[in-house]
Amino acid sequence: MYDLSFKENNISEILRATIFLFTLFISTLIYAQTIGTRWFSQRTTNGITIQNSYPKGGRYNGNVENKFNCSYLVFFTRVINGTDSTLELNINFSSDSIAIPNSPGTFMQLLLPSEIMTLEKQSLFSYGITELASLDKPTSLKRSIKPQEDCLFYVVAFFYQTENGEWSQERGGNRAELVLEGQNLLYRMHPQVPSLSCGHLVFE
Structure with missing residues (x-):
């Protein structure tokens, strides 16, 4: 049988x-896809990997009212969902200016541009970004990341001085990273931002 x-x-x-x-x-x-990519930081927690890039940028030549000697740095972050569940990514940056230590009259704003970042843009000037974001307005990001998929996005640090004087060289901020602690997301950029609560990453 x-x-x-x-x-x-x-x-x-x-x-x-x-x-x-x-x-x-x-x-x-x-x-x-990340072979050949040199990350500033990379951490994996409970199947979720967060990779943070080195910066690109330079002087900002656009017209900005009451802001002088402007410059910017572009970073990008990649979140990889190595779990079996969909993740909900939420990040929010206020429009508040952050004072630069040891550089009176120099400030920074963190921005989340809406443009889509891809790994193919790594070799481009400023990682291929064309629009920084609306200055002096809060910016936010909300994405769903399916199992075994990833999400890439830009973060821009915009620097400026409140007086039209000599260019301040003490701007710092050339290293930054998004960090996951529990479900909370923190953004760090020494010495300006030791640890800024900016959102969360939860399972749907």
């Missing part, structure tokens, strides 16, 4: 192996 249970067990094993190989394939594709 033909043993149906043996056949069913074999099919079940094949299905499990197929699902495992497919998941491994997708994960490999995601991580392979």
Whole structure:
């Protein structure tokens, strides 16, 4: 008599192996895109990986009222969801200016431009960004990240002086990172921002 249970067990094993190989394939594709990328920081917590870039930028030549000697730095962050559940990413930056230590009259604003960042833009000037964001207005980001997928986004640090005088060289802020603690997201940029609560990352 033909043993149906043996056949069913074999099919079940094949299905499990197929699902495992497919998941491994997708994960490999995601991580392979970062080969050659040099990250400032990379941390993995409970299956969630956050990668933070080095900066690009320079002087800002646009017209900005009551802001002088302006410059900017562009960073990008990549969040990889290595779990089996969808993640909800929420980040908010206020329009508040942050005073630069040891540089009187020099301030910084953190911005979240709406442009989409991709790994293919890494070699471009300022990572390919064309619009910084609306200055003096709060900016925010909300994204859903499916299992085994990732999300990339820009963060811009905009520097300025309140008086039209000599250019201040003490601006700092050339290293920054998004950090996950529990479900809370913190943004750090020494010496200006030791730790700024800016959002959360939760499972849907």
